[in-house]
Amino acid sequence: MSVLELRDLQTHFFTDAGVVKAVDGVSFSLDEGEVLGLVGESGSGKSVTGFSILRLVDPPGRVVGGQINFRGQDLAALPEREMRALRGNKIAMIFQDPMMTLNPVLKIETQMVEAVRAHEKVSHAAARDRAISALDKVGIPSPAERLAAYPHQFSGGMRQRVAIAIALLNGPDLIVADEPTTALDVTIQSQILAEVQELARDTGTALIWITHDLAVVAGLADKISVMYAGRIVESGPTDAVLTAPGHPYTAGLLGSIPGHGRRGERLTQIPGMAPNMAHMPQGCAFGPRCPHVSDTCRGSAPQITDYGTGRGLRCHHPILAAEGAA
Amino acid sequence: MLVYLLRRLAQSVFVLIAMMIVVFFGVYMIGNPVDILISPDATPAEIEETMARFGFDQPVYIQFLKFVGNALQGDLGRSFVHGEPAVQLILSYMPATLELAALGLLFSVAIGVPLGVYAGYKADRWQGRAIMTGSIFGFSLPNFWVGMLFILIFAVQLQWLPSTGRGDTVEVLGMRLSIFSSNGLQYMILPALTLALYKASLVTRLARAGTQEALTQDYVKFARAKGVSETRILFVHVLKNIMIPIITVLGLELGSMIAFAVVTETVFAWPGMGKLLIDSITTLDRPVIVAYLMLTVIIFIVINFTVDVIYTLLDPRVRVKGEAA
Numbered sequence: 272m273s274v275l276e277l278r279d280l281q282t283h284f285f286t287d288a289g290v291v292k293a294v295d296g297v298s299f300s301l302d303e304g305e306v307l308g309l310v311g312e313s314g315s316g317k318s319v320t321g322f323s324i325l326r327l328v329d330p331p332g333r334v335v336g337g338q339i340n341f342r343g344q345d346l347a348a349l350p351e352r353e354m355r356a357l358r359g360n361k362i363a364m365i366f367q368d369p370m371m372t373l374n375p376v377l378k379i380e381t382q383m384v385e386a387v388r389a390h391e392k393v394s395h396a397a398a399r400d401r402a403i404s405a406l407d408k409v410g411i412p413s414p415a416e417r418l419a420a421y422p423h424q425f426s427g428g429m430r431q432r433v434a435i436a437i438a439l440l441n442g443p444d445l446i447v448a449d450e451p452t453t454a455l456d457v458t459i460q461s462q463i464l465a466e467v468q469e470l471a472r473d474t475g476t477a478l479i480w481i482t483h484d485l486a487v488v489a490g491l492a493d494k495i496s497v498m499y500a501g502r503i504v505e506s507g508p509t510d511a512v513l514t515a516p517g518h519p520y521t522a523g524l525l526g527s528i529p530g531h532g533r534r535g536e537r538l539t540q541i542p543g544m545a546p547n548m549a550h551m552p553q554g555c556a557f558g559p560r561c562p563h564v565s566d567t568c569r570g571s572a573p574q575i576t577d578y579g580t581g582r583g584l585r586c587h588h589p590i591l592a593a594e595g596a597a
Numbered sequence: 598m599l600v601y602l603l604r605r606l607a608q609s610v611f612v613l614i615a616m617m618i619v620v621f622f623g624v625y626m627i628g629n630p631v632d633i634l635i636s637p638d639a640t641p642a643e644i645e646e647t648m649a650r651f652g653f654d655q656p657v658y659i660q661f662l663k664f665v666g667n668a669l670q671g672d673l674g675r676s677f678v679h680g681e682p683a684v685q686l687i688l689s690y691m692p693a694t695l696e697l698a699a700l701g702l703l704f705s706v707a708i709g710v711p712l713g714v715y716a717g718y719k720a721d722r723w724q725g726r727a728i729m730t731g732s733i734f735g736f737s738l739p740n741f742w743v744g745m746l747f748i749l750i751f752a753v754q755l756q757w758l759p760s761t762g763r764g765d766t767v768e769v770l771g772m773r774l775s776i777f778s779s780n781g782l783q784y785m786i787l788p789a790l791t792l793a794l795y796k797a798s799l800v801t802r803l804a805r806a807g808t809q810e811a812l813t814q815d816y817v818k819f820a821r822a823k824g825v826s827e828t829r830i831l832f833v834h835v836l837k838n839i840m841i842p843i844i845t846v847l848g849l850e851l852g853s854m855i856a857f858a859v860v861t862e863t864v865f866a867w868p869g870m871g872k873l874l875i876d877s878i879t880t881l882d883r884p885v886i887v888a889y890l891m892l893t894v895i896i897f898i899v900i901n902f903t904v905d906v907i908y909t910l911l912d913p914r915v916r917v918k919g920e921a922a
């Protein structure tokens with residue numbers, strides 16, 4: 272059964288410089304226990320997509336269209352009070368920057384206990400016990416003592432573990448993890464990745480893992496959605512997308528990963544920069560940076576089309592499987 | 598931490614010395630106290646004798662050294678008018694001023710913090726704008742005018758509260774205080790409110806700015822992502838963060854609250870140090886003026902010091918840095 276189904280999500284920022292369509296028609300769905308990797312360059316709208324699901328987009332941003340179906344109810348139309356009851360309870364989020372997410376002047380205990388008691392009428396002691404077991408689960412040594420500490424007494428990696436523990440507290444159906452390991456060094460990163468993956472498998476929690484790094488999702492995600500300038504340009508099962516990318520942008524992202532592809536091959540970079548979201552180019556947004564760009568691309572933006580089993584692609588000139596393998 | 602506090606202490610001593618010089622010579626310049634002390638028809642011999650008794654016949658620097666010497670022993674001279682030691686005189690008026698300032702401070706926090714937090718939360722709405730406009734009045738209306746307006750409305754028109762004087766007092770720790778008797782408290786409300794108005798506006802603005810800033814922080818968004826209620830976010834997550842600057846500023850302002858209660862005390866005939874100062878200035882009671890100024894400086898120094906310590910206790914980050922140092 273699908274836990275989450277985004278349909279044509281539109282989140283726009285109404286700035287003085289114009290309307291920024293940070294999320295412009297994003298659709299995907301997730302089943303229980305499934306892990307979706309949401310991949311894209313900086314500024315492509317990944318975080319805004321995540322915040323839209325929790326309805327936590329700050330003004331001047333607003334979800335202006337589409338549906339966010341969570342277990343059959345449309346979150347976009349839910350009253351704020353009911354939305355609050357879901358947040359941190361059925362849907363949890365881990366933020367991008369572990370240094371800023373915990374309140375510097377409140378003890379870890381306060382910040383964890385309140386997350387439990389916001390949703391359940393339990394005693395402080397019971398909430399505390401649950402906090403201890405959550406900290407234990409994410410590998411924080413002597414959790415009972417650490418509860419009395421303040422965030423600055425933890426390293427960045429430890430803080431992110433605390434944030435992950437908080438996300439796990441109420442056994443959510445869905446966790447949105449926004450580049451939770453980007454700020455951490457590589458060993459801790461892979462440690463946390465493995466732990467989270469195991470947790471998702473054990474509890475049937477669906478997971479959206481946001482990252483700009485295809486290498487991170489390769490071993491973690493069941494399926495991938497690649498985002499570019501507020502839109503999904505390619506999606507499909509992880510293996511299929513990584514071995515035979517259909518979109519030149521996906522291929523470009525893959526080409527820039529060290530160690531991917533054949534030895535001795537040069538690392539390539541996608542030329543140019545992500546477009547200014549307030550002034551999008553005519554036609555295909557990736558056109559100006561695309562090696563295969565044609566007049567068709569400049570004339571009209573491509574639509575999402577089926578591309579093999581379970582795959583979707585938004586491109587006028589998809590890379591053919593044979594060509595991709597060559 | 599200890600090193601830091603010691604350094605602060607040394608600075609304070611320096612400030613104290615500088616103040617002694619400024620105060621003594623400043624006050625020395627204004628008027629000749631002999632004119633008041635001695636009746637116009639006194640004989641030259643009598644004048645001579647009085648001058649010598651108070652030490653006015655000595656050169657200025659001798660007078661100053663004597664003053665410093667005595668001051669170090671806690672003696673700032675005798676009031677010409679009351680005949681009592683000046684320090685003792687002021688100290689006997691001090692509890693009335695302190696309790697007034699304390700209540701004023703309490704009022705300004707009780708009024709300013711909720712208003713400011715709410716104004717920050719509703720910054721773009723009419724509620725927030727209305728509160729900010731209101732705070733401009735708090736800033737710009739003169740104290741004596743507000744005091745008289747309060748007397749007019751609450752004492753004369755509505756007759757809810759008494760207008761002048763101190764009411765019943767209770768002896769606590771050897772001080773006579775009004776704040777602990779319900780009758781005395783009634784007398785305090787109007788002057789304390791008057792005194793609090795300016796500070797309440799200040800606190801409102803500080804709290805609003807702090808709240809606005811805090812609300813954009815990730816930890817607020819994260820608290821929302823946990824499903825924590827808006828009330829708890831405002832009054833736990835935000836408030837705890839903004840209290841640090843507010844307490845700092847308020848602590849510093851407590852000094853000025855005590856020192857500048859002068860006007861309010863005069864309007865409400867509140868028998869505190871401020872009123873004593875005004876009376877002493879009209880009678881050129883030099884030792885009392887000097888003693889008042891010196892005591893005020895000491896109060897300022899003590900308060901700043903205390904604020905520093907409280908600040909370290911409030912902010913866990915400073916606390917740890919201090920321990921490490």
Ligand SMILES: Nc1ncnc2c1ncn2[C@@H]1O[C@H](COP(=O)(O)OP(=O)(O)OP(=O)(O)O)[C@@H](O)[C@H]1O
Nearest residue numbers: 284286291293312313314315316317318319483548
């Ligand atoms: N407060 C804002 N005002 C205006 N535009 C905004 C605002 N926040 C985000 N945007 C727009 O939304 C776009 C997507 O931002 P988002 O944070 O989702 O990017 P991202 O994919 O998460 O990037 P990163 O990898 O750097 O985190 C940005 O390019 C920006 O143009």
Ligand SMILES: [Mg+2]
Nearest residue numbers: 317318319367
């Ligand atoms: Mg982001």
